[in-house]
Amino acid sequence: MDNPDIAKLIQTQSPYGLGGNPTAIIKFYDHSLAQADYAYFQAIFDGVDLYESQTRLIFFYRPWQKDDGERISDAEARTDMNRKVTKLLSTYGSTLDNKDHGKNLMHKLPIEGRLSIKMI
Numbered sequence: 279m280d281n282p283d284i285a286k287l288i289q290t291q292s293p294y295g296l297g298g299n300p301t302a303i304i305k306f307y308d309h310s311l312a313q314a315d316y317a318y319f320q321a322i323f324d325g326v327d328l329y330e331s332q333t334r335l336i337f338f339y340r341p342w343q344k345d346d347g348e349r350i351s352d353a354e355a356r357t358d359m360n361r362k363v364t365k366l367l368s369t370y371g372s373t374l375d376n377k378d379h380g381k382n383l384m385h386k387l388p389i390e391g392r393l394s395i396k397m398i
Contacts, residue, residue: 300326300331300332300333301326301331301333302332302333302334303333303334303335303336304322304326304333304334304335304336305336305338306335306336306337306338307338307398308338308339308340309337310362311337311362311363311365311366313369316366316369316370319366319370320370320373323370328370328383329374329379329383329386332390332392333392334391334392334393334394335387335392335393335394336394336395336396337359337363337394337395337396338396338397338398339355339356339358339359339395339396339397339398340355340397340398341354341355341397342355352397355397356395356397359395360395363393363395364384367383367384367387367393368383368384370383371383371384
């Protein structure tokens with residue numbers, strides 16, 4: 279919040295071909311993707327024009343320990359992250375002006391190679 283250059287965190291493609299390089303990749307590490315955080319995800323996705331741009335999203339996850347000390351499996355961790363990413367992008371898609379774009383976002387990104395979920 280104290281960073282005066284916060285506007286430089288993401289770069290959009292100018293419709294006139296002017297300006298710097300647009301943001302190519304956004305990486306998410308160790309994030310819960312909770313509903314409470316949705317507002318800044320929306321601002322980021324709007325800022326890079328996620329539907330029309332070539333920006334790639336990479337979500338990293340890792341297995342964790344439950345409160346009882348039991349470690350969840352790699353498969354459980356991946357399933358959980360897939361569910362969270364689907365919810366995040368579906369919620370974001372519902373805010374797009376073109377509702378068909380919103381419905382297609384979860385299909386468009388993987389087809390274009392712009393959505394990855396990887397274990398670290």
